[in-house]
Amino acid sequence: MALQQRTGTSLILRLELDQSVGAFGQLTRAIGEAGGDIVAVDVIHVTKNTAIRDVTVQAFDRVHGERIVQALKELPGVRVVNVSDRTFLLHLGGKISIQPKSPVKNRDDLSRVYTPDVARVCTAIQEDPAKAFQLTIKRNTVAIVTDGTAVLGLGDIGPAGAIPVMEGKAMLFKQFADVDAFPICLDTKDTDEIVRIVKAIAPTFGGINLEDISSPRCFEIEDRLRAELDIPVFHDDQHGTAVVLLAGLLNATKLIGKKLEQLQVVVTGIGAAGVACTKILLAAGVKNVIGVDRQGVLTRSVNYDNPIWQWYAQNTNPYEVRGGLQEAIAGADVFIGLSGPGVLTVDHLKKMARDPIVFAMANPVPEIDPEEAEPYVRVLATGRSDYPNQINNVLCFPGIFRGALDCRAKTINEEMKLAAARAIASIVTDDELNEQYIVPSVFNKKISRAVSQAVIDAAIATGVARRERPDYTQSN
Numbered sequence: 327m328a329l330q331q332r333t334g335t336s337l338i339l340r341l342e343l344d345q346s347v348g349a350f351g352q353l354t355r356a357i358g359e360a361g362g363d364i365v366a367v368d369v370i371h372v373t374k375n376t377a378i379r380d381v382t383v384q385a386f387d388r389v390h391g392e393r394i395v396q397a398l399k400e401l402p403g404v405r406v407v408n409v410s411d412r413t414f415l416l417h418l419g420g421k422i423s424i425q426p427k428s429p430v431k432n433r434d435d436l437s438r439v440y441t442p443d444v445a446r447v448c449t450a451i452q453e454d455p456a457k458a459f460q461l462t463i464k465r466n467t468v469a470i471v472t473d474g475t476a477v478l479g480l481g482d483i484g485p486a487g488a489i490p491v492m493e494g495k496a497m498l499f500k501q502f503a504d505v506d507a508f509p510i511c512l513d514t515k516d517t518d519e520i521v522r523i524v525k526a527i528a529p530t531f532g533g534i535n536l537e538d539i540s541s542p543r544c545f546e547i548e549d550r551l552r553a554e555l556d557i558p559v560f561h562d563d564q565h566g567t568a569v570v571l572l573a574g575l576l577n578a579t580k581l582i583g584k585k586l587e588q589l590q591v592v593v594t595g596i597g598a599a600g601v602a603c604t605k606i607l608l609a610a611g612v613k614n615v616i617g618v619d620r621q622g623v624l625t626r627s628v629n630y631d632n633p634i635w636q637w638y639a640q641n642t643n644p645y646e647v648r649g650g651l652q653e654a655i656a657g658a659d660v661f662i663g664l665s666g667p668g669v670l671t672v673d674h675l676k677k678m679a680r681d682p683i684v685f686a687m688a689n690p691v692p693e694i695d696p697e698e699a700e701p702y703v704r705v706l707a708t709g710r711s712d713y714p715n716q717i718n719n720v721l722c723f724p725g726i727f728r729g730a731l732d733c734r735a736k737t738i739n740e741e742m743k744l745a746a747a748r749a750i751a752s753i754v755t756d757d758e759l760n761e762q763y764i765v766p767s768v769f770n771k772k773i774s775r776a777v778s779q780a781v782i783d784a785a786i787a788t789g790v791a792r793r794e795r796p797d798y799t800q801s802n
């Protein structure tokens with residue numbers, strides 16, 4: 327309930343009210359009695375007998391919103407003309423658009439941007455394909471590719487249902503790092519077909535951000551595209567999440583005074599994000615990670631059909647813990663949730679070591695209600711923007727692609743990811759670091775520059791940059 331209250335839903339109610347003394351007071355009282363919170367009132371139109379007003383009301387959730395509307399419908403002298411949900415209003419007609427960089431004002435402009443003069447530019451690129459980086463949108467454009475099979479924690483909701491999330495990612499790419507990103511939602515789940523389509527569209531793009539493709543197909547799709555394309559291919563749910571998780575953990579462990587090597591870490595949800603987070607933790611020095619999925623703890627004594635689980639079981643759970651979360655979490659320092667709501671309980675928290683660190687990162691609803699968990703943990707983080715410590719891949723993907731595009735990296739490798747994680751962590755200074763502030767806010771303007779510069783340095787050091795001196799005086 328508390329979680330719902332903080333999330334809430336905001337309704338704009340267009341109401342026609344009789345112009346009688348006390349009518350507005352009755353209206354506000356009815357909304358208050360139904361538990362709604364009036365956020366704003368706008369007068370739209372007034373006549374001698376009636377007034378039309380837009381009343382913005384905050385409700386706990388959709389059902390609560392419906393109850394408020396019903397209460398108003400039953401109120402004498404009030405007519406509910408229309409109900410709009412502010413979130414839906416923000417999505418009307420989509421959230422992004424394409425703008426030309428210069429106007430086409432006359433025939434001369436037309437013949438340059440289009441035929442006949444454009445043909446000279448086309449031929450120049452045909453003769454030297456690398457010129458596509460200078461003379462087209464390629465240098466600053468990323469494809470956000472999904473098949474809609476693992477959209478947030480909503481699961482397989484299909485490619486059309488995935489569009490709003492991909493549009494949202496495109497907005498964030500632009501706002502935080504001036505990267506032009508375009509949503510591409512594919513109506514196929516076939517691995518071979520996805521690989522073929524992405525390869526076929528790749529010429530337009532400087533990078534491919536794979537998003538919300540379910541495991542285990544996501545691993546093969548990414549591996550094959552990385553091998554076959556000469557532009558960065560980055561599965562955000564794996565690596566973006568892993569980078570931000572590591573940043574958060576580096577800072578959280580400073581607070582509890584433990585080194586990564588000393589930690590017992592439990593990960594629930596051994597899918598795209600869970601596997602990548604585990605890999606980055608192992609690369610950063612964590613020795614004891616225990617993975618738990620629906621069937622329980624992954625252990626090396628079991629043979630798994632899923633090859634990535636087979637790898638996982640061989641490389642984690644060094645003390646061969648068996649059972650479920652109940653067994654895995656006993657004495658654990660860190661819980662990392664990348665599974666779904668309700669997985670973690672207060673009973674689990676009570677079994678953890680002193681000063682527990684809990685990153686409940688499932689979206690949109692975390693593994694445990696943060697308000698329920700708070701009294702039992704030292705550091706708490708979620709993937710959401712309405713709580714402190716938002717561990718979300720948005721802290722990573724804009725800056726990492728900004729850096730990769732600027733140095734024309736062929737790929738995004740492990741060193742670039744580790745550098746990005748350290749850069750994000752370093753934005754929180756030792757003076758600022760506290761339980762409520764282990765990662766910088768998404769709106770901290772330093773992030774994208776710090777991440778992109780760290781990524782460029784790592785790309786140059788590891789020999790994957792094709793351009794060493796990006797020009798920051800240009801926007802792209």
Ligand SMILES: NC(=O)C1=CN([C@@H]2O[C@H](COP(=O)(O)OP(=O)(O)OC[C@H]3O[C@@H](n4cnc5c(N)ncnc54)[C@H](O)[C@@H]3O)[C@@H](O)[C@H]2O)C=CC1
Binds near residue numbers: 689690709710
């Ligand atoms: N905060 C962030 O930045 C991010 C959060 N996520 C969240 O992490 C979750 C997983 O995402 P992906 O790895 O992309 O999905 P995925 O579909 O690849 O993997 C999910 C895994 O969780 C397991 N799982 C589901 N419910 C479980 C339960 N009750 N107990 C144990 N295991 C369970 C599934 O069997 C599957 O192996 C989603 O809720 C997603 O929104 C994912 C990426 C980034």
Ligand SMILES: CC(=O)C(=O)O
Binds near residue numbers: 718
């Ligand atoms: C944040 C994100 O990418 C996800 O939840 O899937």
Ligand SMILES: [Mg+2]
Binds near residue numbers: 537
């Ligand atoms: Mg995602």
